[in-house]
Amino acid sequence: xxxxxxxxxxxxxxxxxxxxxxxxxxxxxxxxxxxxxxxxxxxxxxxxxxxxxxxxxxxxxxxxxxxxxxxxxxxxxxxxxxxxxxxx
Numbered sequence: 001x002x003x004x005x006x007x008x009x010x011x012x013x014x015x016x017x018x019x020x021x022x023x024x025x026x027x028x029x030x031x032x033x034x035x036x037x038x039x040x041x042x043x044x045x046x047x048x049x050x051x052x053x054x055x056x057x058x059x060x061x062x063x064x065x066x067x068x069x070x071x072x073x074x075x076x077x078x079x080x081x082x083x084x085x086x087x088x
Contacts, residue, residue, distance in 0.1 A: 005030075009060055012069035020060065024052035 005026045008015035028048045029035055037045035 008056075009063050010065050010067060010069055011072055011075075015060055017057070020056050021049070021053045024049050024056055027052055 005023050006019075008019055008023060028045060032041075032045065032048075034041070034045070
């Protein structure tokens, strides 16, 4: 899985539209193998980002959980600790 795609479910405050779109863009980039599409593929690339964004939005807004929402700052701190332990 692409390391740049972050978990967006069950956070307080919920993921923004920009965060959802950024994840969709990373996903399409990973699938296509292109950071920027050629002019010939630009329309297909943008359409794919739009469709993945819509699917991700539907998914995130339909998920239910009994767990309390996670705090973004706490999760970022945990990630920093893991990175420090992993990479020194």
